Amino acid sequence: MSLIDDLRAVLDHDRVLEEPLELHLFSRDSSLMTGEATCVVFPETTEEVAEVVKVAEAAGVPIVARGAGTGLAAGASPTEGGIVLVTTLLNNIEIDAENRTAWVGAGVINLDLTKEAEPYGLHFAPDPSSQSACTIGGNVANNSGGAHCLAEGATTSHVLALEVVLAGGETLVLGSQAPDQPGLDLKGVIVGSEGTLGVVTRAVVRLLPIETDVRTLLIDFDTLDATTKTVSEVIAAGLVPAAMEIMDQRMMTAVENWLHAGFPTHSAAVLLAEVVGEKEAVEAEAALIERIAIANGAGEVRLAVDEAHRAQLWKGRKSAFGAIAQVSPDYYLHDTVVPRSNLVAAMAEVQAIADSYDLPVYNVLHAGDGNLHPLIAFDASEPGLLDKVHKAGEEMVAACLRYGGALSGEHGIGLEKRDMMRIGFSELDLDAQARLKMVFDPSGIFNPAKVLPEGSRCFDFGGVRREIPDGAWI
């Protein structure tokens, strides 16, 4: 029997795709790196996922789990071939309002969960800009953040338990609604593992009360420097607002041309800040942000007048990457983090690198977290340009690392930054990571060739091994 026949023995015929056009549609995520799927499957239940894993293991072919494919680091591109397992039919939601939690299928769209929780006065805090498309499974895989993870933490802070199909098709629930499950917190290490340890089928997530007292400020500045400096000073003043986002003039203009959200396109940059909480607190905190902004030479400080205005501003911010489509056919977006006190310097260097390559860089930042998203807009059909874009991007990432930063804040390593892992980690560090991977996935079928550079598990630590007692698991 062929792989397709084996899969059709466990899934309905029409939930196993093999036509070239179908395969092509699932050959990449939202990155520029394309793979080649052997077939695409749509399981409806955890049991079916387990059966697919068993088939894949028996056939020795990779499984690449994928939600909506909004990932930007090629984490869901089947670059080693194999089965693309699409989670979108795992889409059940069960709200537990009393515990403020929900059991959520991996294929549930992030925003759908929040909509479902709304009648209970609750919402799911992680809000990636792609939240109207991206899935909870993808959020778990990448430990996704979003504008509002500044105060509330990224996805890992909101995952209490995971149902996961591991090697051998074994299905386990790791973690619990109760805190501090004894033993190692394996659930926590699966969050952010980019589908390399198993397939997450369901998650128990925390839900937070919807904030009713909210102040959303839109503040414009003459320089990007003054904007980032304002953010650093707000944090240094001891305030952690719900969100602090920056857009530069180029990005603002692209958004404004498309959405007409009311961004001040005459300004060099704009800060979108939001504070939530008790009524008395939000007033005082909004006033503090305004004071710091004005001390840094801010122009106009606008306050969202109502919920509709606030929604419009956020829509503008979250549509930033989409807005690039009217500027140029392609874009390359990086996702790095620096310590917040180095934000001003790192931003200046990113700009200088873009200038040196004569490339237009569009900036949109989760500034409160020190999370940069420099975006280079270009036309990939122009000979040699993609190469230049790659070089500039790598320099930008390297610069951020020099400022004490990390390779990725929320988009993940995937394939895109895999080989850059060597810059930030020693051989021993990577070896430890590779050992962890091997324990979960001894046959190497879960999203192979992602996250860890080739040869990570090569470090032979001399001397000790031979001393290990018989029977020890190595």
Place this chain on the structure above:
Amino acid sequence: MLRLRRGSSRDPRRGLDMSEGTRSGATHLTPVSTDELSGILREASEKSLNVNVVGGGTRQGYGTPVEPDLVVDMGRFADIETWDPDDLTVTLGAGTLVAELESMLSSRSQSAVLSEIPGDSTVGGSIAAGISSLRRARLLGTRERMLEVTLVTGDGRVVRAGGRVVKNVSGFDIPRLVVGSFGSLGVITSVCLKLWSAPRASATVTIDDLETASQVKRPLAVLEENQRRRVFLWGTPEEVEASSTRLGGDYVDGLDWPTDPAGPHRWSLRVPPAQTSEALSRLPGDWRFLAIHGAGEIRASSASAKGAADLREWAEGTGGSLVVVDAPDGSQFDPWGKPPPALELQKKLIAEFDPARVINAGRLPGGL
């Protein structure tokens, strides 16, 4: 060559009894560097010696008792490597006392949000034992402080994971994995923690019934003890004042944290948050307790283990647990209860970090 020191060379100011919880005759070592610690663990692996790692020695009764051949005192790993108040992060040696760290941070109105009344606890010990703050319903547990960790594995490798930024997805999240690991993945030597700013105002308000607490949207903590229920507030002065008024009740300025219940048997009961009140109603009548509402954690103490088995059975039925935090010598009550899921996977994972299984072997549940 490694200098092996016999006997405790710990700073006598701390007055720690190094023999506590250890077999007499165990060798006490106080490594002063990562290299030394690495050498000790390599040697322990070669000779199959069981190693107990001691921070402040405050949690030696927690977990399955183990009889060490070596006791490694982390007291010399107490440097603050970097503290950038403007970044709200700190990188420090694992042997730093929580109290010393908090005292330093408070000079700039910051906190690592670990234990409120830490006693002699160290940062590394609190992390390894998975001890969280009473503020966890609002600011989450200790795992959410973890940004970067450096550890020395059982076979002496120095491994670093994570990074010194507040948001990071680069490789597997080992920094959070070490929380509650009891050293099974390695001895934590240094960590980078995410800090919180302490707002200008705070208050502690005593309330009559828990329903009242819902008058405040997101209190810092709602704590219930045998005789009192209190709401802890922090924020702008205007906010704290308005919230206090909404709550009514007796009001004191500042955060008047309670100590953990003391007694020969000490427990940690964990249930889904909504079942906290039911859990309290199921505690044997003579138990003392401190419940963290909204988090599902109840710290308790008792004179005996009577009634604990029934309580555990109920707690495990909710998906929770009842674990022994401390018990008199010779207590026969199983410290952990039902083994965790994926025991075999946990075993294999630990074997990759501690192949000869020398650090606190057997201390975790399921004989891990």
